[in-house]
Amino acid sequence: MSLDQTSLDGPEIPEYMRVRPIEISTATMVQWLKPEPVGEAERSWVEQLEPGDYEIYDEKLKNILDEAREIFVRSGVTNLLTAGDLIVAIYTANGDLANASAGTYLHCVTGCLPVKYVMHKYYSDPTVRVEAGDIFYTNEARYGGIHNPDQMAFMPVFHEGELIAWTAALAHQPETGAIEPGGMPILARSRSDEGMKLTPIKIGQDYRIKRDLLDMMVNFIDRSPRMQEIDTRARVTGADRLRVRVQELAVAKGNDFVRGLLRKLVLEAEESARRRIARWNDGTYRAVAFADTIGREPALVRGMLTATKRHDSIHMDFSGTSPENDSSYNAFPHIVAAHAAIFLFAYPFHDLPASNGTLAPFEWDIPEGSVLNAAPNAAISNSPPLCCIVMTSVTLALSKMMFDSEDRDKIGAPNGNMGSEIIFSGTSQHEMPYADLDGCTLNTEGQGARPDMDGVNAYGFPWAHAGRAPDAEFYEDEYPFLRLFYHLRRDSGGFGKWQGGLGTETAIAPRHVPTMFWSSIGKSTHISVASGLFGGYPSSASPGIWVSGTDLWEKMNRGDQDLPEDAVSVAADRALQGEYLLEHLTRLTRIGYSGDLIVQLAAGGGGYGDVLERDPDLVLNDLKNGQISSWTAKEVYQIRYEEDSLILDETATEETRDSARQTRLKRGKPWDEFISEWSKLSPNPEALKYFGTWPEGVAETPVVRI
Amino acid sequence: MKRSITESLVANTESLEWECRRCQHTLGPVAENYKKGCLIAQRDPKEIWEPLIEGVLNFSYDATWSRIVEFYCPGCGALLEVEMLPPGHPLTHDIELDLTMFTDENSADRSSKDSAQ
């Protein structure tokens, strides 16, 4: 569907400010990810840069970006700022991303598109126009965003009457005025259920935010009005600090210098990415990844990637991916590219500018009607949790492509990729309305293991690697609950020669108030999305646990010593009275009463290589540190040791491992024999409700959205 | 010449055969899926993750949703690759190399390509 066919680019727009026209639709916005063609004037500005200019001022821009990011984080209140789910970015006058401080690399893709849209649609429109001091704002996936919790402020940079650049600041905010609290409504069935969605609009002029438009936004975000007011200002503050610094650069060096520098960053990024891709083996690399939820119910969702690499370009074909559905677990192609960028900018291209030039070698082929290219009226607020299937399949396919090259150090097994969080809302002990999420599990998933080392435990937030977990006790001050425990989760990292980093686990109990609304997001309950690589195992299973009607406060008041200290002991020892529910980690909004225990798990990273090749001393270390159980040490890693002293029995370990290899040879069957038995199997019918035909995954019924 | 294509697999660019890195056992032509040369087993996830409580959700995975498929070297029993798949799901042909690079390479020096960055 085309949302807008008009194009107002006229001859009055100088070439360097032009955006090539595309059809504006959810299926085609990804085309603007390609850098704009370079005209004569721009080429000459690039060529006028003196030797050393690029190197010095590339560094200067990075410093400017880091400064703006710091100001942004300190100005806002959403926890996602601390978590790093943000970006501050500098663009060319026609919306190509020159560099960014991220935060999340998602918006290296999505930040460009609204800027290009404004230049394409509004620059020449006399009712809008783009002028010095303007402040634009958007959070709409149809116009290039990911999902509406991601709100973005962007500003044109003018000097001596000329438009020379754009700046932006974007951060996720966990409330959108949708049918459920938290900004990512699990029950949304169409876009109409998802709350405030602002197309790119001008919310300020003369460097001031317009009060009427700010009031409009605050009115939309009724569950958390204070956050909307403060964080809108924070975004504008971040974008404006960048604007000031770029203007200062223009004063010092001239407009042509700034425009030439920004374009050179985009060009260099593309050339460097192509040179690197050219040294990987040509071929076709396939990967499959599974999610086990569409939010409101468990369901198998498949992501399938065929990445074909020829010389210096890569064709990314997602044919075979599950059909779209009527939940909020859908996406659009530019959202898919954004999730590929999470791997690309952090691993193979970690040292290149965070520019859309870096992604220019990639072509995107994402079939319409699939869950990754849904209809424009689809609910997409949970596109990031869905796109774990993109993160995992891209990591697997590219790692296999890159292993036999000098870039072997830039690969790894998939990270936890689960996006585990408890979402809560209500009225706090301070009698303030609140709606927020627990960044503790969200930001502490395990990193995938790598060719020469274990994954980092609780490494961060797979959607924004640099994310940090907030202070666990911050929440107890701000929100009405007690945190019973929060620590690394044993056996959660994928086993292998190199082990995936561990995820964490936490338990919270509503306190100070009679009730608290809560829900949770997560996956890898029935099938892991953090696959292993080259023989490594995936991360462990993550169930959700809820104990209602407990005697927690009575036990604490008595000073009982048997309070549960981890998720397993909650479920296994049942020291708390109450009703126990083990369920999928994605849980619909419900009422939690004072003393209820909500247990949430974060995933470990995928493992790397054959478990029998893991150094037995490393296995023993993990055992001593409590990172793995004795069962895992013996049954999976097949080591033998003295039980009391934990001293390795080398001979017995060698014998046990040899015999484990013999067991494999007895267990394994040749291809034809295996396939003839295996292909007769099919999963639990409950899993296939939204899968389409088995095993092709072709849609059986059209999706109806009201 | 031998090229390490994965942690556990080698492509012999002269014989154009896959080989196990651990024991050099051949796994069939590089033009084919190396998995066809492996011994394959499907395992209940409970063999990899110990169930810690009673019930379907027991900190291991439910075998009606997912299985672990393991690909072994028939020569030495090395675990070359693992897939976690729903029962019966087609196996992934994950690596299909463009073989022209081997024929080119047999005559040309690869270092010219490597020095570009």
Ligand SMILES: [Zn+2]
């Ligand atoms: Zn072998």
